[in-house]
Amino acid sequence: MEDNHCWHCGQAADLSLFCRFCNHLQEPVLDYYRFFGFPRTFHLDTPELERRFYSLSRQLHPDLFFRAMSRERQYSLEATALLNDAYRTLRDPVLRAEYLLKQLGEEPDPHRREAAPPELLEEVFELNEAIEELRQGDASTRPRLEQAHRKFLALRQEADRALDELYCRHDSTGDAAVLREIRVALDRRRYLHSLIQQIEKELAP
Numbered sequence: 001m002e003d004n005h006c007w008h009c010g011q012a013a014d015l016s017l018f019c020r021f022c023n024h025l026q027e028p029v030l031d032y033y034r035f036f037g038f039p040r041t042f043h044l045d046t047p048e049l050e051r052r053f054y055s056l057s058r059q060l061h062p063d064l065f066f067r068a069m070s071r072e073r074q075y076s077l078e079a080t081a082l083l084n085d086a087y088r089t090l091r092d093p094v095l096r097a098e099y100l101l102k103q104l105g106e107e108p109d110p111h112r113r114e115a116a117p118p119e120l121l122e123e124v125f126e127l128n129e130a131i132e133e134l135r136q137g138d139a140s141t142r143p144r145l146e147q148a149h150r151k152f153l154a155l156r157q158e159a160d161r162a163l164d165e166l167y168c169r170h171d172s173t174g175d176a177a178v179l180r181e182i183r184v185a186l187d188r189r190r191y192l193h194s195l196i197q198q199i200e201k202e203l204a205p
Helices: 033-035 046-060 070-090 091-105 110-114 120-133 139-173 176-203
Strands: none
Touching: 033 046, 033 070, 033 091, 046 070, 046 091, 070 091, 091 139, 091 176, 120 139, 139 176
């Protein structure tokens, strides 16, 4: 059970970063959403996230705690590291969704994440053939790879639109069943992104 009392004065800390009674820095909570004071939703007000990030950066900078007690200096270092990790995760829609799914208990299936979606098997097979031919010096396969690149970019855009709709559904209803749909859609999007990166690597000068 969490101890929600200030380590310095013993008053109720209300899970805030600074005690409202003595203003001493508290041990940072590990939940990225709670750390920034946002509800657990897939959509976030990103300008507000940025504003809070810079505000907290100024409040938590270790230089401000140079003369503080050792415990508070340590909390400053921990909070600053957590702040950067949380901001990097929450400002990216895909990383944010992955993080929130994990927080809500929807873990990825490692076997499914590594497998090609059934509807893409033929395209992936042809892509691998074209890549192998290009590696062997057959430059005539470049147009095939460029065409595949355009197709997978379009499919990734479709995946992003589908995910956005699912995010809206869950944010408005809280339906746990939607989380499984988001997980499947995210895994498909991750696979498409991986294919795009692979093609771009092969096409690079």
